[in-house]
Amino acid sequence: MSKITPVLWFPGQLEEAITYYSSIFQSSSTVDLLRDPEGKVSFATFTLQGQQFMGLNGPDMFPFTEAVSFFVNCVDQKEVDYYWDRLVEGGKTQECGWLKDKYGLSWQIIPEVLLKYLKDPDAEKRKRVHEAMMKMVKIDVEGLEVAYKG
DSSP states (O other): OOSSOOEEEESSOHHHHHHHHHHHSSSEEEEEEEEOTTSOEEEEEEEETTEEEEEEEOOTTOOOOTTSEEEEEESSHHHHHHHHHHHSTTSEEOSTTEEEOTTSOEEEEEEHHHHHHHTOSOHHHHHHHHHHHHTOSSOOHHHHHHHHHO
């Protein structure tokens, strides 16, 4: 087990959520499921893309907020589109590559090139890329490239 593992609270939807996320992230596994006397999963350990998580099935007391989000590092637009389209299904879009999935969990779907451009030593290039990103919902790599080149 990892020294530090995020724990996610799903009100009555833990097993469904694990199945959902495992269908999106190809390198996934369920490590352990603990069931209550009625057979419902009450606690689980699972991995998504090598990141370990624990999940709790609890009452609807603690909703997810944007104060915690998961960053998905994407190599290109195809990967951005893949994760975006699947995770936003039943959820809602937000600005700058953020979305909330159908469980209310926040995700940042970000192409590697965005971080590269935002670290460029040329302040004018960084500014143009930042301004372009601020106008986007789902990140558009081509739009970032246009802004970067000026």
